[in-house]
Amino acid sequence: MQILTTPRAMQDAALTLRAAGRRIGVVPTMGFLHEGHASLIRLARARADVVIVTLFVNPAQFGPNEDLSRYPRDFERDRALCEAEGADILFAPGADSVYAADASVWIDEDRLSRGLCGASRPGHFRGVCTVVAKLFNLTQPHVAVFGEKDAQQLRILRRMVRDLDIPVEVVAGPTVRETDGLAMSSRNAYLSPEERLQATCLRRALDAAASRLAAGERSAAALRAAMAEVIAGAPLARADYIEIVDDETLEPVTLIGRPALAAMAVFVGRTRLIDNAVLRP
Numbered sequence: 001m002q003i004l005t006t007p008r009a010m011q012d013a014a015l016t017l018r019a020a021g022r023r024i025g026v027v028p029t030m031g032f033l034h035e036g037h038a039s040l041i042r043l044a045r046a047r048a049d050v051v052i053v054t055l056f057v058n059p060a061q062f063g064p065n066e067d068l069s070r071y072p073r074d075f076e077r078d079r080a081l082c083e084a085e086g087a088d089i090l091f092a093p094g095a096d097s098v099y100a101a102d103a104s105v106w107i108d109e110d111r112l113s114r115g116l117c118g119a120s121r122p123g124h125f126r127g128v129c130t131v132v133a134k135l136f137n138l139t140q141p142h143v144a145v146f147g148e149k150d151a152q153q154l155r156i157l158r159r160m161v162r163d164l165d166i167p168v169e170v171v172a173g174p175t176v177r178e179t180d181g182l183a184m185s186s187r188n189a190y191l192s193p194e195e196r197l198q199a200t201c202l203r204r205a206l207d208a209a210a211s212r213l214a215a216g217e218r219s220a221a222a223l224r225a226a227m228a229e230v231i232a233g234a235p236l237a238r239a240d241y242i243e244i245v246d247d248e249t250l251e252p253v254t255l256i257g258r259p260a261l262a263a264m265a266v267f268v269g270r271t272r273l274i275d276n277a278v279l280r281p
């Protein structure tokens with residue numbers, strides 16, 4: 001596996017691979033990799049000749065009071081995981097090499113980004129869209145793999161690819177979970193043992209909504225109340241938002257008549273965790 005650390009070296013390598021007719025798959029990540037990331041690398045492996053994993057903790061998607069400086073990092077472990085999963089290139093650019101000091105062009109998606117995490121993290125998706133577009137230009141992928149874990153991000157990136165005519169196929173991977181249901185996340189490393197136990201409330205809340213729906217409940221308000229009740233039962237947890245939105249438009253719904261997305265962000269202690277599930281009537 002090749003390790004590349006500058007945008008220039010990455011783009012040169014990608015253009016050479018493209019010219020040689022190789023099919024390129026990319027898996028963008030912020031590192032501190034886990035089995036969720038590994039599953040995406042395997043999806044890319046099955047769809048491309050050359051798999052590029054990018055590892056970049058993107059400052060542009062963190063707000064001023066968020067966890068950029070303490071975001072967990074372990075380059076050696078990440079390198080070993082990428083190698084074991086059969087990645088061909090690990091692109092790990094230095095913090096200062098990706099954005100020009102006076103960078104002034106950004107990509108703003110202004111519909112799907114309004115609610116959910118977009119509402120509680122102003123500017124977050126602008127940072128995500130911009131860095132992903134840059135990573136596409138640097139890695140020249142035919143296919144890019146993202147996780148359903150970040151459901152809003154996935155839908156926004158699909159919209160960006162559509163609206164900007166970017167010639168990339170976006171593939172989604174299902175959320176990989178711990179055995180007790182907690183969605184794997186690099187941020188789970190922040191949790192104390194007691195917080196880690198209570199963090200299962202996110203998945204239990206989603207399950208509560210799904211079982212109410214299966215029992216015939218169609219009211220989004222009732223399903224949200226069922227979710228909120230589960231979160232309230234975990235003393236270390238505090239909901240940032242609990243929403244049920246249309247799975248395509250991400251607009252709030254009142255009745256579940258078509259596929260809807262139950263999405264939530266919950267602080268467990270000081271750690272903000274997200275999870276979601278698609279609800280089908």
Ligand code: AMP
Nearest residue numbers: 029030031036146147149150175176184
């Ligand atoms: P991150 O490193 O957290 O920015 O995530 C990089 C990619 O991995 C994104 O496409 C995420 O949606 C995806 N991802 C993160 N956690 C999981 C998970 N538990 N299962 C599947 N994909 C995930």
